């Protein structure tokens with residue numbers, strides 16, 4: 001995904017949860033991204049807020065948001081319903097950007113920052129210049145497609161990404177039990193062996209627990 005596509009996925013959500021570390025504990029607040037360019041994705045706060053202090057001290061942030069109806073509907077005592085949607089998450093390194101630097105970019109996308117600085121002189125801008133994350137698109141009842149989950153992982157600014165999903169190793173004896181139990185339709189068989197499509201895998205662990213020869217591994221191992 002390009003930085004523009006990542007920004008647009010968050011922009012569609014609007015308000016997101018921004019997490020920082022305050023000493024030893026994480027803290028969250030609601031904020032939103034405001035702009036992007038080839039350098040990264042931008043947001044603002046006030047230098048008078050703890051958010052600013054934590055950003056300056058750690059130079060890191062994690063952000064997530066949900067693009068869907070947030071209400072979880074109870075269908076019956078054993079089942080709940082999630083309206084199809086996606087959540088987006090991103091984390092990485094931030095640095096402060098002065099308003100003069102934003103003005104020098106001469107990009108209309110930064111007009112809001114510049115106007116906001118005049119409205120609220122304590123306003124400061126940050127750019128998330130190196131990051132990785134994921135768009136996790138879900139349709140658990142398969143109303144609009146034949147599989148429940150589609151995940152896209154991304155990175156920019158020099159970070160790499162680890163593919164999503166569990167993996168099947170050479171210990172596999174081709175019994176097919178994982179294929180039969182995976183309700184996410186993430187397991188497929190080519191001519192000779194079973195494999196997991198990480199973009200469809202929820203990492204639910206059903207196949208891991210079912211495999212009789214421990215041929216499936218997860219990222220925590």
Ligand code: SF4
Pocket residue numbers: 168171172173174175176177178179194210211212213214215216
């Ligand atoms: S359950 Fe285990 S052994 Fe059987 S096909 Fe799947 S990975 Fe292979």
Ligand code: SF4
Pocket residue numbers: 165166181182183184185186187196200201202203204205206207208
């Ligand atoms: S972890 Fe869950 S979703 Fe992923 S392949 Fe195994 S059973 Fe399917």
